[in-house]
Amino acid sequence: xxxxxxxxxxxxxxxxxxxxxxxxxxxxxxxxxxxxxxxxxxxxxxxxxxxxxxxxxxxxxxxxxxxxxxxxxxxxxxxxxxxxxxxxxxxxxxxxxxxxxxxxxxxxxxxxxxxxxxxxxxxxxxxxxxxxxxxxxxxxxxxxxxxxxxxxxxxxxxxxxxxxxxxxxxxxxxxxxxxxxxxxxxxxxxxxxxxxxxxxxxxxxxxxxxxxxxxxxxxxxxxxxxxxxxxxxxxxxxxxxxxxxxxxxxxxxxxxxxxxxxxxxx
Amino acid sequence: xxxxxxxxxxxxxxxxxxxxxxxxxxxxxxxxxxxxxxxxxxxxxxxxxxxxxxxxxxxxxxxxxxxxxxxxxxxxxxxxxxxxxxxxxxxxxxxxxxxxxxxxxxxxxxxxxxxxxxxxxxxxxxxxxxxxxxxxxxxxxxxxxxxxxxxxxxxxxxxxxxxxxxxxxxxxxxxxxxxxxxxxxxxxxxxxxxxxxxxxxxxxxxxxxxxxxxxxxxxxxxxxxxxxxxxxxxxxxxxxxxxxxxxxxxxxxxxxxxxxxxxxxxxxxxxxxxxxxxxxxxxxxxxxxxxx
Numbered sequence: 001x002x003x004x005x006x007x008x009x010x011x012x013x014x015x016x017x018x019x020x021x022x023x024x025x026x027x028x029x030x031x032x033x034x035x036x037x038x039x040x041x042x043x044x045x046x047x048x049x050x051x052x053x054x055x056x057x058x059x060x061x062x063x064x065x066x067x068x069x070x071x072x073x074x075x076x077x078x079x080x081x082x083x084x085x086x087x088x089x090x091x092x093x094x095x096x097x098x099x100x101x102x103x104x105x106x107x108x109x110x111x112x113x114x115x116x117x118x119x120x121x122x123x124x125x126x127x128x129x130x131x132x133x134x135x136x137x138x139x140x141x142x143x144x145x146x147x148x149x150x151x152x153x154x155x156x157x158x159x160x161x162x163x164x165x166x167x168x169x170x171x172x173x174x175x176x177x178x179x180x181x182x183x184x185x186x187x188x189x190x191x192x193x194x195x196x197x198x199x200x201x202x203x204x205x206x207x208x209x210x211x212x213x214x215x216x217x218x219x220x221x222x223x224x225x226x227x228x229x230x231x232x233x234x235x236x237x238x239x240x241x242x243x244x245x246x247x248x249x250x251x252x253x254x255x256x257x258x259x260x261x262x263x264x265x266x
Numbered sequence: 267x268x269x270x271x272x273x274x275x276x277x278x279x280x281x282x283x284x285x286x287x288x289x290x291x292x293x294x295x296x297x298x299x300x301x302x303x304x305x306x307x308x309x310x311x312x313x314x315x316x317x318x319x320x321x322x323x324x325x326x327x328x329x330x331x332x333x334x335x336x337x338x339x340x341x342x343x344x345x346x347x348x349x350x351x352x353x354x355x356x357x358x359x360x361x362x363x364x365x366x367x368x369x370x371x372x373x374x375x376x377x378x379x380x381x382x383x384x385x386x387x388x389x390x391x392x393x394x395x396x397x398x399x400x401x402x403x404x405x406x407x408x409x410x411x412x413x414x415x416x417x418x419x420x421x422x423x424x425x426x427x428x429x430x431x432x433x434x435x436x437x438x439x440x441x442x443x444x445x446x447x448x449x450x451x452x453x454x455x456x457x458x459x460x461x462x463x464x465x466x467x468x469x470x471x472x473x474x475x476x477x478x479x480x481x482x483x484x485x486x487x488x489x490x491x492x493x494x495x496x497x498x499x500x501x502x503x504x505x506x507x508x509x510x511x512x513x514x515x516x517x518x519x520x521x522x523x524x525x526x527x528x529x530x531x532x533x534x535x536x537x538x539x540x541x542x543x544x545x546x547x548x549x550x551x552x553x554x555x556x557x558x
Contacts, residue, residue: 048449051453053449053452053453055444056382080452080455081455083452083453083455084453084454084455087453088453089449089450089453091446091449091450093446096445096446096447097446097447097450098447098450099447099451099465099468099469100469101468101469102464102465102468107447110451110454110456111453111454111455114454114455114456115454115455159450162450162454163450163453165454166453166454166455
């Protein structure tokens with residue numbers, strides 16, 4: 001069953017410049033799709049358009065159907081009930097994803113209170129539970145900490161906990177590991193993988209890194225300059241890329257892998 | 267009217283905030299002591315004054331000493347009494363103006379940040395005109411419409427400053443609104459009023475407080491200026507500005523009449539500006555990190 005269906009999505013700036021051009025794809029319930037492309041290719045805008053969260057001045061045309069609700073042209077009120085319940089986002093930058101002046105526990109409590117109607121002791125337990133689920137050590141301490149008092153990797157786990165707290169049908173991960181150390185990156189990917197599997201959530205995983213996408217998703221859409229260049233299973237994309245751009249991506253990933261292999265013989 | 271460094275001090279949202287537990291800066295202490303002294307003088311003047319405001323028993327232009335700590339003015343009124351009353355009026359002018367500027371300015375700034383299209387343009391243009399409009403002219407208009415009282419002066423200064431605060435608040439709010447945690451809050455289903463109260467205002471507050479402290483100093487100076495021109499508090503309430511004006515003619519023979527209010531004015535404004543600087547150091551993560 002199709003959970004997200006995007007048909008002919010076009011995003012324009014106020015001046016009329018086209019940033020996402022006639023993009024179509026769909027994600028079935030529980031399916032994982034990778035969005036690959038360099039910065040400026042429109043992948044992040046696409047994810048924002050899915051939630052009706054485009055920056056002011058930008059307009060979307062075409063059709064975005066999320067769990068049966070048409071997002072393009074929907075009222076703010078209608079969008080509020082869809083956001084979080086049907087789709088939530090983990091952002092790229094752990095520094096800006098959390099309010100620097102609000103304790104971590106309260107930030108996780110916000111979606112739990114709004115989306116699940118929890119209060120008091122039940123809310124506190126749920127916050128602790130979410131922190132434990134994203135495997136943060138000392139949930140008590142982290143819950144009372146301000147974002148600057150915990151590490152980047154921990155902040156990103158908190159952001160993941162906030163997104164999962166909404167219990168969405170679709171999790172959009174917008175380069176969630178790009179700002180992290182390589183070792184922390186791997187842990188984060190494994191965590192995301194297992195949590196999403198447990199819940200049977202659909203995932204859109206946005207990245208410029210083919211290797212990272214290959215690790216999480218089965219199918220990928222390659223974007224360049226706002227257009228879909230190529231789509232297919234990650235396996236096929238890596239084995240036999242057709243578009244020139246995909247070829248260069250694969251070659252780049254191969255070169256990096258070769259360099260890594262030389263350094264750390266397995 | 268916004269000093270360029272206020273904007274630079276704006277805390278980059280999301281940056282680690284090392285300042286919270288950093289030690290209190292020396293600037294803040296010195297500034298607080300200076301401003302505190304004047305505030306103390308103002309508070310005491312509410313309950314006790316050496317002489318009644320219209321007491322002229324001291325003789326004209328008496329030097330310091332005798333029964334009069336700073337001497338008397340050309341009408342024989344005690345200077346220290348006047349200076350104390352003046353400090354009360356200065357503090358009242360500062361607080362009143364900043365209160366008006368903060369209330370109107372922040373409300374207008376938040377509104378402007380959310381405004382779209384023509385409404386945004388109109389509001390911005392209106393603020394720019396209000397900022398360009400001379401405070402003095404505004405004060406004269408308000409005095410003409412009402413009367414020359416402290417209230418009129420404070421209203422004029424507060425209105426003029428609210429435009430400055432509004433423009434700063436608009437920029438700060440706009441920047442916070444682009445942050446991912448605002449988007450995350452919207453995804454969480456948090457309503458706009460809750461987002462403004464819970465996320466936006468706390469995050470623009472540090473920068474605003476520094477600016478409001480600076481505005482306090484500017485308001486004190488503006489009030490002195492208006493009183494000097496006779497647009498402030500009417501006699502017998504002595505304002506530092508009017509004392510300066512009255513002592514002008516006799517400055518060479520009896521300098522105390524001009525020096526006393528002048529020095530206190532400088533102390534208060536410097537003190538408040540030091541407090542603003544100290545707050546900036548304490549609240550700015552960049553300097554906070556350097557110290558910790």
